[in-house]
Amino acid sequence: MALSTWLAPSSLRFYPRSPARRSLPLALEGALNEQLSFQVCLRLDGADPRKVRLEVDGPADWGLRLRRVGYVPVRHLNTGAAPGRLEVEGREFLPGYAPDPLFDETEMLLPPGETHAFWVTVRPGPAARAGVHPIAVRVSPDGARARTLQAEVILHDLHLRPREGFAMTHWFYADALCDWYRVTPFSEPFWGLCEAYLRNYAGHGLDMIYVPVFTPPLDGVKRPTQLLRVSRSGPDRYQFDWTDVRRWLRLARSCGLSRFEWTHPFTQWGARHAIRIYAGQGLEETLLWDPQTPATSETYRAFLGQYLPELHRLLLEEDALEQSCFHVSDEPHTESDKEHYIAARGLLRELAPWMRTMDALTDIAYGRERLTDMPVPSIRTALQFHREGIPSWCYYCCGPRGAYLNRLIDTPLAKIGMHGFLFYRWPFQGFLHWGYNYWYRSQTRELIDPYAVQDGHAWPGWAYGDTCVVYPGPDGPRDSIRWEVFAESLQDYRLLQTLGIAREADLLSPLRDFNDFPKASSWRRAARQALLRQAD
Numbered sequence: 001m002a003l004s005t006w007l008a009p010s011s012l013r014f015y016p017r018s019p020a021r022r023s024l025p026l027a028l029e030g031a032l033n034e035q036l037s038f039q040v041c042l043r044l045d046g047a048d049p050r051k052v053r054l055e056v057d058g059p060a061d062w063g064l065r066l067r068r069v070g071y072v073p074v075r076h077l078n079t080g081a082a083p084g085r086l087e088v089e090g091r092e093f094l095p096g097y098a099p100d101p102l103f104d105e106t107e108m109l110l111p112p113g114e115t116h117a118f119w120v121t122v123r124p125g126p127a128a129r130a131g132v133h134p135i136a137v138r139v140s141p142d143g144a145r146a147r148t149l150q151a152e153v154i155l156h157d158l159h160l161r162p163r164e165g166f167a168m169t170h171w172f173y174a175d176a177l178c179d180w181y182r183v184t185p186f187s188e189p190f191w192g193l194c195e196a197y198l199r200n201y202a203g204h205g206l207d208m209i210y211v212p213v214f215t216p217p218l219d220g221v222k223r224p225t226q227l228l229r230v231s232r233s234g235p236d237r238y239q240f241d242w243t244d245v246r247r248w249l250r251l252a253r254s255c256g257l258s259r260f261e262w263t264h265p266f267t268q269w270g271a272r273h274a275i276r277i278y279a280g281q282g283l284e285e286t287l288l289w290d291p292q293t294p295a296t297s298e299t300y301r302a303f304l305g306q307y308l309p310e311l312h313r314l315l316l317e318e319d320a321l322e323q324s325c326f327h328v329s330d331e332p333h334t335e336s337d338k339e340h341y342i343a344a345r346g347l348l349r350e351l352a353p354w355m356r357t358m359d360a361l362t363d364i365a366y367g368r369e370r371l372t373d374m375p376v377p378s379i380r381t382a383l384q385f386h387r388e389g390i391p392s393w394c395y396y397c398c399g400p401r402g403a404y405l406n407r408l409i410d411t412p413l414a415k416i417g418m419h420g421f422l423f424y425r426w427p428f429q430g431f432l433h434w435g436y437n438y439w440y441r442s443q444t445r446e447l448i449d450p451y452a453v454q455d456g457h458a459w460p461g462w463a464y465g466d467t468c469v470v471y472p473g474p475d476g477p478r479d480s481i482r483w484e485v486f487a488e489s490l491q492d493y494r495l496l497q498t499l500g501i502a503r504e505a506d507l508l509s510p511l512r513d514f515n516d517f518p519k520a521s522s523w524r525r526a527a528r529q530a531l532l533r534q535a536d
Contacts, residue, residue, distance in 0.1 A: 002044070002045040002046060003042065003043070003044050003045075003050070003052075003110075003139075003141055003144070004020035004021075004041075004042070004043045004044075004045070005023060005040065005041065005042055005139050005147060005149060006020070006021045006022065006023035006024070006040075006041050006149070007023060007024075007026040007038055007039065007040060007041070007137070007149050007151055008021070008026070008038065008039045008040075008041050008117070009026065009028075009038055009039070009521065010037040010038055010039060010119070010413065010481070010484070010485060010488070011412075011413045011414040011417055011485070011521035011524075012039070012413060012414075012521075013089050013090060013098070013099050013412075013413060013481070014039070014041055014069070014099060014115050014116075014117045015071075015090060015093040015096065015097065015098065015099065015115065016071065016093075016096070016097055016114045016115060016116075017093055017096075017114075017115070018041075018043075018093070018115040019043075019115075020041075020043040020045075020115070021041070023149060025152070026038055026151040026152070027151065027152040027153075027154055028122070028151065028152070028153050028154065029153075029154045029155075029156065029528065029529055029532055030124075030153070030154075030155060030156070030491075030532070031155070031156055031158040031159060031160045031491075031495065031498075031532065031535075032124055032128050032129075032130065032155055032156070032157070032158060032159050033124065033159050033160055034124070034160060034491050034495075035121060035122065035123050035487070035488055035491065036121075036122045036153060036488070037119060037120060037121045037122065037484060037485075037488065038120050038122075038151055039069070039117045039118065039119055039120065040054060040117065040118045040120060040137050040139070040149060041115060041116070041117045041118075042110055042115070042116050042117070042118075042139070043114070043115040043116075044110045044111065044112050044113070044114070045112065045113065046112050047112060048112065049109050049110060049111050049112060050109070050110050050112075050141050050142055050143070050144075051107065051108070051109050051110070051141070051142040052107060052108060052109075052110045052139060052140065052141045052142070053106060053107040053139075053140045054066055054106050054107065054118055054137060054138065054139055054140070055106065055137070055138045055140070056120055056135065056136070056137050056138075057135070057136045057137075057138070058122070058133065058134070058135040058136070058153075059124075059125060059128070059133055060125075061125030061126065061127055061128075062122065062123060062124055062125045062128065062133075063121070063122070063123035063125070064120065064121070064122060064123075064135070065120070065121040065123075066106050066118055066119070066120055066137075067102040067103055067104055067105065067118065067119045067121070067479075068102070068103045068105040068106075068108055068116070068117075068118050068119075069099045069100075069101075069102060069103075069116065069117040069118065069119050069481060070099070070100065070101040070102070070103050070451075071097035071098060071099055071100070072097065072098060072100050072101065072409075072451055072452070072454060073096075073097055073098075073452060074090075074094050074095060074096065074097070074098045074409055074410070074454065074464050075095050075459070075464075076094070076095055076459055076460070076464070077090075077091065077094050077095070077410055078401060078408055078409075078410055078459075078460070078463040078464055078465075079401070079459075079460040079463075080399065080400075080401035080402050080460075081401065081402065081410070082401075082402040082403045085412070086412060086414070086415065086519040086520060087402065087403055087412070087415070087519070088410050088411075088412070089410055089411065089412040089413065090409075090410050091410075094410060098409050098410070099117065099481060100409060100454075100465070100471075100480045100481055100482065101451065101471045101478050101479075101480055102119050102478055102479045102480065102481060102484070103478065104473075104478075106118075110141075119481065119484070120135070120137065120151075121484070122135060122153060124153070124155060128155055129155070130155050130156055130157040130536070131154075131155060132152055132153070132154050133152070133153045133154075133155065134150055134151070134152055134153075135150065135151045135152070135153055136148055136149070136150050137149045137150070137151070156532040156533065156535045156536055157535050157536060158495075158498065158499075158532065158535035159498075160491060160494040160495055160498050161494060161497065161498045162494070163205070163207075163490070163493055163494050163497065164497065165429065166423060166424075166428065166429060166430055166431070166493065167207060167208045167259055167325075167393070167429065167430035167431075168205060168206040168207055168208060168430060168431050168490070169206060169207075169208035169209065169210065169259070169261050169430070169431075169432050169433075170201070170206060170432075170433045170434070170435065170436035170469070171210050171216070171218065171432075171433070171434045171435065171436060171438075172197070172198075172201065172209055172210050172436050172437065173216075173222075173436070173437050173438055173439070174190075174194070174212050174225040175215075175222050175223040175224075175225045175445075176437050176438065176439045176440065176447075177190065177193050177194060177197065177437070178190060178223065178225065179223060179439075179445075179447045180439060180447065180472045181193055181472070184283070185223075185224070185225045185226075185281060185282075185283070186225075186227065186244050186281065191247070191251070193475070193476065194251065195251060195255060196475060196476030196477065197437070197470070197476060197477050198251065198252055198255040198257065199255045199256070200470060200476065200477045200479070201255075201257070201436065202255050202256035202257050203256070203487075204479075204483060204484075204486070204487035204490075205486075205487050205490035205491075206257070207256075207257055207258050207259050208257065208258075208259035208260065208261050208325070208430070209252045209257045209259070209260060209261065210261045210262075210263070211227065211245070211248055211249070211252075211260050211261065211262050211263065212225050212226065212227055212248075212263060213226070213227050213228045213245055213262060213263050213311075214226050214227075214228065214263045214265075214275055214276075214277050215263075215275075215276060215277075215278070215282065216263055216264065217263070217264050217266070217267050217268050217275040217276070217330075218264070218268055218330060218434070219268070219434075219438070219440075219442070219443045220440075220442075220443030220444055220445070221276070221445065222445060223445055224276075224278050224281065224282025224283070224285055225282070226277070226278055226281045226282045227244045227245045227248055227281070228240055228241070228242065228244070228245055228281075229241035229243070229244070229280055229281050230277060230278070230279060230280070230288065231279065231280070232279070232288070236298075236299065236302040236303070237306070238288075238303060238306050238307070240306075240307065240310050242310070242314050244281070245314065246314070246318065249318050249320055250318075258323055259323045259324070259325070260320055260323060260324045260325070261324075261325050261327070262311075262324060262325070262326050262327065263275070263327070264327040264328065264329055264330055264359075265304065265327070265328070265344075265348070266295045266328055266329040266340075266344045267295070267329060268329060268330045268331065269329070269330065269331055269332065269333065269337065270329060270332055270333075270334070270336065270337035270340050270341070271295050271328055271329035271332065271337070271340040271341045271343070271344040272294070272295055272340050273291065273292060273293060273294060273295055274289060274293040274294070274295055274297065274299070274300035274303075276291055277289075277303070288303070295340060295343065295344045295347070296343050296344065296347050301347065301351075304347065304348075304351050304352075305351055308348075308351050308352040308355070309352075311352075312352065312354060321354070325356070325357075325358050325374070326348075326355045326356065326357050326358070327357060327358065327359055328341060328344050328345050328348065328357050328359055328372065329341055329344060329359065330359060330360055331359075331360050331361060331362075331397075332359070332361055332363075332366070333363075338363075338365070338366070338371075341366075341371060342371060345357065345371060345372065356373040356374065357372045357373050357374070358372060358373060358374035358375070358376055358393065359372050359375070359376060360376045360377075360378075360395050360397070360432060360434075361375055361376065361377065362377045362378040362380065362381050363381075364377070364381060364384055364385060364388070364390070367385050367388070367390040367392065368388070368390070374391065374392065374393060374429065375390065375392045375393070376392060376393040376394065376395050376430075376432050377392055377393075377394060377395070378394070378395060378396060378397070378399075378400065379394050379395070379396050379400065379404060379405060379514040380399075380400045380404070380514070382394040382426075382428065382514065383426065383513055383514070386426050386427070386428070391427075391429060392428060392429065393428055393429055393430035393431060393432055394423075394428045394430075394431055394432075394514075395431060395432040395433060395434075396433070397433070397434050397435075397466070398461065398462055398463055398466050399463070400514075400515070401463065402515065403515040403516070404514050404515040405418065405419065405422055405514045405515070405517070406463075406466075407419075407433075407465065407466075407469070407482050407486055408463045408464060408465035408466060408482075409454055409464045409465035409482070410464065410465070411465070411482075412519065413481065413482070413485050413521075414519060414520060414521035414524070415519050416482055416485045416486055416489065417485050417488070417489045417521065417524055418489065418517055418518070418519070418524060419486055419489040419490065419492075420489040420490045420491060420492030420493040420494075420495075420496075421489075421492050421493075421496070421508070421511060421517075421524065421527070422511055422514060422517060423490075423493055424492070424493045424496045424497070424501075424503065424508075425503055425508050425511040426503065427503065435466055435467045435468050435469065436468065436469060436470065437468050437469075437470055437472075437477070438456065438467040438468050439467070439468060439472070440456060441453075441456055441457045441458075442456035442457060442458035442461075442462055443456075443458075450467070450468055450471050450472065451471060454466075454467060454468075455467065465482065468480075469482055469483040469486070470483060492524070492528065495528070495531055495532070496531065499531055499534055499535070501531070507527060507530065507531075510523070
């Protein structure tokens with residue numbers, strides 16, 4: 001048996017056919033309350049598989065988590081790729097298997113002729129001190145002598161403050177939890193699962209959660225997941241039960257979330273129609289009106305005229321008004337979309353003058369004309385909003401690709417690691433992404449297996465890795481390596497903010513656009529070292 005073992009940073013992917021590497025010293029640097037990670041890689045050359053067990057050891061009060069990196073099938077490289085290894089990872093291995101999900105396993109049957117990795121997550125304990133701390137990984141193959149690999153964690157005398165002034169939201173799909181785990185919406189089994197996912201969501205640096213007061217009108221007709229119980233009390237008269245809405249808000253807060261994003265009240269891509277709202281909570285799928293009901297019809301106006309004042313009262317009672325963001329319609333594109341959007345926004349302004357809106361829209365005309373209070377443009381045009389002095393968030397969805405920042409299965413992990421620096425570089429006020437746990441065939445209610453399908457069966461329009469960042473586990477989410485690297489990158493924002501670094505500082509000058517920034521892991525490592533050493 002020839003077993004190769006080595007340590008590697010979390011900025012590299014390893015594929016089944018990745019060659020063995022020399023084991024070199026590995027040092028990680030961070031603040032006292034910063035999460036860090038690295039990999040333990042194994043490759044077996046021989047005729048027979050061998051069972052291998054791993055253990056990780058470090059300071060007594062530290063959080064050390066060891067997980068096996070799993071592979072998922074990727075049928076194609078994503079289209080629109082830019083040339084060069086710093087823009088696409090795995091070009092020589094894909095189509096094929098790519099590393100992504102993390103399994104809570106500390107041993108495996110290692111096949112011959114394949115490379116596999118384990119992911120080590122390091123959380124310094126509450127009493128951690130600045131200095132050098134060893135982390136040992138013991139690799140024990142059956143029938144052979146164990147070997148130990150050692151990393152160093154260098155902690156600097158600095159605590160990162162919580163992020164301020166930059167909100168983070170990903171669209172959270174309650175229907176996916178119900179369908180995958182076969183639970184009834186808002187039943188007790190659902191709430192237990194929901195809590196596990198919300199804790200994961202908040203634990204990765206997000207602070208705003210979508211509230212499905214109504215079934216989200218996003219990407220097709222969805223299984224009803226309507227928190228608000230609605231009943232008719234007469235012609236165009238309604239009664240509301242807010243019990244589950246309150247429970248959602250309070251659960252989210254208990255999980256560490258402080259901001260709320262409310263369901264779009266008009267249909268996607270143009271605000272032409274009233275959204276689907278159901279009697280009760282939609283378990284029998286009885287609609288209150290025809291799906292083609294116009295957005296500004298008297299029918300829908302009557303409903304909104306009763307719903308919006310009660311929503312306002314709830315927000316005041318729950319002390320959530322100032323922490324809430326509201327929508328009109330997602331991603332309007334055409335000139336006719338714009339006309340419908342203006343009419344829908346006007347209706348909301350009339351019925352709920354207290355409501356401040358934000359939407360994913362990329363055409364700068366919406367910003368120039370102040371058609372929404374907080375535009376959320378694609379990173380392709382976000383800097384145009386910034387240059388014209390229009391406050392905004394930013395987002396990406398399926399694209400842009402190529403040289404742009406993204407978080408796809410073939411986006412280099414080093415490039416994903418740049419999110420925090422890029423978000424800090426310009427005064428954007430938040431980031432939105434649509435795919436926390438979208439586990440469906442594109443724009444349908446057909447559940448897919450995210451371990452086998454990462455494009456919603458919609459490649460090339462939908463990219464591999466865009467639809468979700470977590471996989472369903474037995475009782476809650478399994479992280480992806482992309483999700484872990486993304487979350488750790490957000491700590492860079494906190495590091496820059498804690499140290500009071502100016503956005504115009506020389507350190508950040510190489511960040512010129514969302515497609516023009518340093519993409520080698522060495523740049524981020526050197527920049528972080530320079531920042532951390534300011535605290536010593």
